[in-house]
Amino acid sequence: MKNLKIMVVDDEPGIRSGVSRILSNYSVSYPFMDDDIGFDILEVGSGEEAIEKVKSEPIDIVLLDNKLPGIQGTEVLEFINKNKPEILVMMITSYASLELAVKATNNGAHDFIPKPFTPQELKSSIENVSKHIFLRGMTKKLNKEGKEIRYQFLSVLSHELKSPLNAIEGYLRMMQDKEAGENIADYEQMIDRSLHRIKGMRNLIMDLLDLTKIKLEKKEDKITQVKLSDIAQNAIEAINPYAIQKDVQIELDDEQQVEMNADPGDMEILFNNLISNAVKYNNDGGKVTVRLKKEDRNLSIAVTDTGIGMAADEIESLFNEFYRVKKEQTKNISGSGLGLPIVKNIVDLYNGKIQVDSEVGKGSTFSVILPM
Amino acid sequence: MTNNKVILIADDDEDYLFQMEHYIKSFGFEVLKAQSQKEAEVLIENTKPDLAIFDLMMENDDSGFILCYKMKRKHPDVPIILATAVASETGISFGVNDETKQWIKADLYLEKGIRKDQLHREINKLLKI
Numbered sequence: 138m139k140n141l142k143i144m145v146v147d148d149e150p151g152i153r154s155g156v157s158r159i160l161s162n163y164s165v166s167y168p169f170m171d172d173d174i175g176f177d178i179l180e181v182g183s184g185e186e187a188i189e190k191v192k193s194e195p196i197d198i199v200l201l202d203n204k205l206p207g208i209q210g211t212e213v214l215e216f217i218n219k220n221k222p223e224i225l226v227m228m229i230t231s232y233a234s235l236e237l238a239v240k241a242t243n244n245g246a247h248d249f250i251p252k253p254f255t256p257q258e259l260k261s262s263i264e265n266v267s268k269h270i271f272l273r274g275m276t277k278k279l280n281k282e283g284k285e286i287r288y289q290f291l292s293v294l295s296h297e298l299k300s301p302l303n304a305i306e307g308y309l310r311m312m313q314d315k316e317a318g319e320n321i322a323d324y325e326q327m328i329d330r331s332l333h334r335i336k337g338m339r340n341l342i343m344d345l346l347d348l349t350k351i352k353l354e355k356k357e358d359k360i361t362q363v364k365l366s367d368i369a370q371n372a373i374e375a376i377n378p379y380a381i382q383k384d385v386q387i388e389l390d391d392e393q394q395v396e397m398n399a400d401p402g403d404m405e406i407l408f409n410n411l412i413s414n415a416v417k418y419n420n421d422g423g424k425v426t427v428r429l430k431k432e433d434r435n436l437s438i439a440v441t442d443t444g445i446g447m448a449a450d451e452i453e454s455l456f457n458e459f460y461r462v463k464k465e466q467t468k469n470i471s472g473s474g475l476g477l478p479i480v481k482n483i484v485d486l487y488n489g490k491i492q493v494d495s496e497v498g499k500g501s502t503f504s505v506i507l508p509m
Numbered sequence: 510m511t512n513n514k515v516i517l518i519a520d521d522d523e524d525y526l527f528q529m530e531h532y533i534k535s536f537g538f539e540v541l542k543a544q545s546q547k548e549a550e551v552l553i554e555n556t557k558p559d560l561a562i563f564d565l566m567m568e569n570d571d572s573g574f575i576l577c578y579k580m581k582r583k584h585p586d587v588p589i590i591l592a593t594a595v596a597s598e599t600g601i602s603f604g605v606n607d608e609t610k611q612w613i614k615a616d617l618y619l620e621k622g623i624r625k626d627q628l629h630r631e632i633n634k635l636l637k638i
Contacts, residue, residue: 299621303623307525307623311531316531
């Protein structure tokens with residue numbers, strides 16, 4: 138158990154010993170925490186003494202009465218804010234001076250506890266403030282190590298990887314226990330679904346590899362003159378079997394024979410993602426157009442589809458990792474939720490811009506502008 | 510055989526939903542399904558199941574918590590199982606002590622990965638069968 142040190146500053150001994158008694162055996166626990174938090178109590182009878190203690194001892198929380206014999210609580214608060222801003226101050230105040238308490242919170246007190254308080258009220262205030270301290274510590278630690286985003290990413294990633302595993306394991310168990318009877322044909326759907334989930338997982342892993350490649354690799358030595366239509370053509374060929382199944386026509390328009398200096402690997406990933414999305418989210422019998430163009434000193438890549446389109450709020454989240462548009466038409470489309478974040482990473486790497494224009498039911502255009 | 514008890518399941522993973530439905534029906538219960546937090550909210554507003562099983566992460570990371578809260582506000586007596594695949598990775602350990610219960614209003618937490626017998630046992634316990 139980790140203990141927080143609470144200093145009670147009040148000129149009434151009864152209040153001090155009351156607080157000590159209530160909190161001495163009290164501990165706080167949260168689901169996110171390995172250890173419970175307990176409390177050590179330090180009793181102090183005046184503002185002067187409080188300031189001395191703040192200077193000399195490590196203190197986490199101060200319970201501070203405003204009406205003190207010598208210097209007032211607000212002055213102690215001011216001292217703490219100036220010198221030890223990490224200490225959280227809770228004002229103890231009678232109901233009559235609630236206004237003062239609100240003022241104190243504006244002046245940097247973390248919270249206030251109206252007097253008289255019940256043991257339960259005190260405990261729940263202390264619970265809140267220690268939760269705050271705990272979270273603050275966590276955030277600080279994570280930020281310090283630059284890990285906050287990675288932590289979040291990993292927790293979502295583990296969810297994305299574990300869900301298909303659970304689904305597949307579930308189907309295998311159903312088969313093992315012969316939940317659908319003895320006829321093997323009755324398990325066809327479960328087998329199909331399992332294979333589908335495995336494929337999704339494999340795609341996710343491939344996309345993750347792409348993502349780490351973009352984030353980790355140094356580029357300079359890989360940059361060469363790239364003819365973009367070649368790369369686009371390769372991407373089209375890769376997706377073509379699927380496009381044929383859906384009867385989607387893919388057209389490449391590159392009148393100017395655009396070339397640029399880039400890592401061909403990056404451009405492959407970019408085209409693969411944009412074109413495969415345009416096919417995946419298209420209607421049967423639809424069309425995809427890939428347009429390459431020079432515009433001033435920029436190069437523009439526009440991939441247009443005649444698919445299901447998106448609403449504005451969907452577009453907003455599109456580049457978030459693991460976001461996927463969920464609606465009836467996308468139910469059977471598999472994807473890792475990493476394709477567009479990957480594209481965005483590449484575009485950023487080349488100091489470019491990406492723009493999405495879309496209309497529900499009509500289709501979407503993804504335009505990438507890269508400086509040459 | 511059915512005993513007319515209705516169990517609401519909310520999960521955005523259609524395979525998990527399919528499997529849960531299969532098992533729960535095999536226990537003799539009726540099943541109401543929701544594939545999103547949104548769908549579940551509509552069902553909470555308009556029906557009263559005998560028990561609910563919510564996934565934690567759906568459209569939002571805390572969809573399950575939100576559904577717990579909404580369900581308990583509308584029907585405080587309906588027991589809730591919160592199922593999640595993320596518990597161990599995120600460091601969230603779901604001990605259901607009294608402290609936890611105060612702010613997450615589920616009656617039971619289950620790690621995902623269906624164990625048929627355990628599921629049956631826990632449902633019966635919560636329904637006091």
